[in-house]
Amino acid sequence: MHKILTAAAINLILIIFFTGCSNKEELNNENKKDHSGEAGHNEKEEDHREEVVLSEEQIKLMGIEFSKIELQNISGYIKVSGEIMINSDNESKVGGIIPGRIKKIFVKEGSFVRAGQTLAVIENPDLINVQVDYINSKNEFEFAKQEYNRQQKLSSDNIGSKKNLAELESVYKKALANFKTNEEKLAGYNISRNRFDKVYQDTNVNLQKTYAVTAPISGYVVSRMVTNGQYVEPSTDMFHIVNNSTVYADLNIYEKDLLYIKPGQKAVIETGSGQSRIYEGKISFINKVFDDLKRTVKVRISIDNRSQELYPYMFVTAKIFVSDGNVTAVPVSAVETEGENKFLFVKTDETKSIESHEGHKDEQEEKDEHKPSEGIVFRKHQIRTGISDDKYIEIFPIEELSSGVEVVSKGTFYLKSELKKEELGGHEH
Numbered sequence: 262m263h264k265i266l267t268a269a270a271i272n273l274i275l276i277i278f279f280t281g282c283s284n285k286e287e288l289n290n291e292n293k294k295d296h297s298g299e300a301g302h303n304e305k306e307e308d309h310r311e312e313v314v315l316s317e318e319q320i321k322l323m324g325i326e327f328s329k330i331e332l333q334n335i336s337g338y339i340k341v342s343g344e345i346m347i348n349s350d351n352e353s354k355v356g357g358i359i360p361g362r363i364k365k366i367f368v369k370e371g372s373f374v375r376a377g378q379t380l381a382v383i384e385n386p387d388l389i390n391v392q393v394d395y396i397n398s399k400n401e402f403e404f405a406k407q408e409y410n411r412q413q414k415l416s417s418d419n420i421g422s423k424k425n426l427a428e429l430e431s432v433y434k435k436a437l438a439n440f441k442t443n444e445e446k447l448a449g450y451n452i453s454r455n456r457f458d459k460v461y462q463d464t465n466v467n468l469q470k471t472y473a474v475t476a477p478i479s480g481y482v483v484s485r486m487v488t489n490g491q492y493v494e495p496s497t498d499m500f501h502i503v504n505n506s507t508v509y510a511d512l513n514i515y516e517k518d519l520l521y522i523k524p525g526q527k528a529v530i531e532t533g534s535g536q537s538r539i540y541e542g543k544i545s546f547i548n549k550v551f552d553d554l555k556r557t558v559k560v561r562i563s564i565d566n567r568s569q570e571l572y573p574y575m576f577v578t579a580k581i582f583v584s585d586g587n588v589t590a591v592p593v594s595a596v597e598t599e600g601e602n603k604f605l606f607v608k609t610d611e612t613k614s615i616e617s618h619e620g621h622k623d624e625q626e627e628k629d630e631h632k633p634s635e636g637i638v639f640r641k642h643q644i645r646t647g648i649s650d651d652k653y654i655e656i657f658p659i660e661e662l663s664s665g666v667e668v669v670s671k672g673t674f675y676l677k678s679e680l681k682k683e684e685l686g687g688h689e690h
Contacts, residue, residue, distance in 0.1 A: 313606070313679045314613045314636040325672035327608055329665050330656070333590035337650030338529075338580040339521060341560075343512035345575040348563075351504035353477050358449060361385035362492050364471055368500070370485050374476040380500055382471040383493065391450060392468050395443040396457055402433075402440035409433040451475065480504030505573070508566045510542065512579050513557035517657065521583040521648060522547060528562045528581045532571070540564050540571065544581070583648055590653040595670040596646060597677055604643045606669040606676045607662065611638040639669065639676055 315323075361383035368380050409429045416426045447454055451473045484501035487493060510530050514522055524547060530540040546561040562579065564571065571577075596603055612635045642662060647655030669676060 312638050312640045313676050314615065314638050315676075315679070316615055316636045320637070323672045323675040325675065326670055327667040328592050328595060328670035329667055330589060330591055330662055331664055332587040333653045333655075334587050335590060335648055335650050335653055335655060336584040337648045337653075338582045339514075339518050339648050340578065340580055341512045341514055341518075342576070342578050343510055345564075345571050345573055345577060346509040346511050346561075347503055347505070347573045348507050348509055351478060351480065351507060353480075353502045354498045355380060355474060355476065355500040355502060356495065356497050357383050357472060357474050357493060357499065358495050359383065359385050359387065359472055360492070360494050361472065363487055363489055363499075366485070366487065366489055368482050368485070370482055372482045373480070374482060374502065375479045376476055378476045379473045380476055380482075381474045381487070383474065384471050386470070388450060388452070388470055388472060389468050391443070391446050392452065392457070395440075395447050395454070398436070398440040398443040399457070402436040405429070405433040405436035474499060476500075476502060478502055478504055503573070505569055505571070506565075506567050508564050508571050508573065510540075510562040510564055510577055510579060512560045512562065512581070513552075513555060514560050514581075515557055516551075517645060518647065519558060522560060522581065526581055526583060528579050530562065530564060530571075530577050530579045532575060532577050538568075538570065540566070588647065588655040589657075589664065590655050591668055592670040593649060593652060593654045595668045595673065596644070596654060596656070597673050602643055603646055604641050605656070605658075606639045606673055607642050608667040608669065609638045609640055612636060613638055641680065 315325075362385075364382045364384045366381045368374055368378075374380065409426075409432070412426045412429045416423060444454060452469050456467070456469070480502045481504070482500055483503050485499070486501070487497070487499045493499065510528070512528070522544065524544050526544045528542050528544060530542065542562040542564040544560055545563045548559040548561075551558055560581075591605065595605055597605070615636045643659040645657040645659070647657065649655065
């Protein structure tokens with residue numbers, strides 16, 4: 262009896278074990294099906310977000326038109342951005358060449374000054390020493406010159422000694438060198454040597470005690486970094502002068518557009534300030550260094566800015582006119598922009614059920630016998646763009662698109678709107 266009960270118990274345990282395994286396997290299979298279905302749904306949903314399905318009637322109502330991707334002979338322009346920069350040849354940081362205390366400042370920030378105009382004067386007692394050294398060296402030079410000329414005459418008459426002539430010549434040349442050195446110092450301190458022409462007749466000659474800081478260029482004082490009474494060194498920048506009659510536009514050219522760029526090409530500059538005026542210039546410089554961060558190369562345009570309407574560091578856009586012949590292109594109206602990305606809507610040969618695409622129909626739609634059950638699939642394709650002539654624009658598809666493929670050239674706004682609706686309402690389908 263005990264053996265029979267034991268066998269029955271073992272059979273019961275085996276039945277429970279295999280039943281549990283079977284249920285677990287079924288549960289795992291169901292989970293796999295669920296996950297597989299969810300993954301498939303995500304893939305379809307991802308594709309779904311990149312396409313729009315429209316019926317023939319919708320295409321007609323929206324006024325959608327098509328153009329082919331084909332070769333076009335474009336002699337157009339590349340549109341780029343950049344900023345206005347100061348012409349460094351027309352910019353100057355101004356300071357003195359001697360230390361001293363500022364006695365007087367004659368200009369303010371915003372003042373227009375002309376080259377040579379006095380901006381400030383610096384007091385320095387050492388200036389008197391420079392003038393005294395000049396006067397003494399001039400006197401020594403003139404005396405040495407007279408003695409040398411006199412000895413030359415005596416030597417030519419066989420009266421003077423050749424030794425004396427040689428000694429006087431050495432003294433004369435040394436005095437000349439010393440005089441010229443002091444004369445240059447005088448000029449460097451902006452002190453006119455004419456004021457000492459009658460130094461020997463006028464015992465009350467007025468020695469200059471100040472140094473004039475003058476403008477090296479004409480332009481506007483954009484910064485004044487000193488005040489009256491301030492002590493300055495020769496290394497101190499006192500004024501910043503800028504002349505904006507000519508400025509540079511530094512433009513950023515992407516790598517794909519470099520092959521079109523050459524020195525001398527015409528460019529038209531436009532600002533974002535609402536001004537209707539445009540500025541013309543030519544490419545004067547193409548940088549030989551690639552900006553790895555921006556992925557661009559700097560191109561410089563020189564611009565006549567006598568109107569003073571362009572300000573340094575102002576943001577601008579520009580059209581650089583190029584000629585490249587036959588390129589793969591589409592109408593400008595076919596290109597849509599989304600942030601920094603550009604794309605086309607390509608008409609495919611595929612069709613899809615409007616019902617399966619929309620997910621449900623109301624009763625009215627079910628009863629509408631005239632509504633087609635199939636729609637044409639339009640797929641979004643990302644591109645990069647090249648040159649343009651305002652009618653056609655060169656394209657570089659991210660994914661391969663063969664020549665002759667039709668794209669939406671009119672009505673892209675409606676497709677873009679439909680795509681947004683699908684993205685927002687995709688989880689309800």
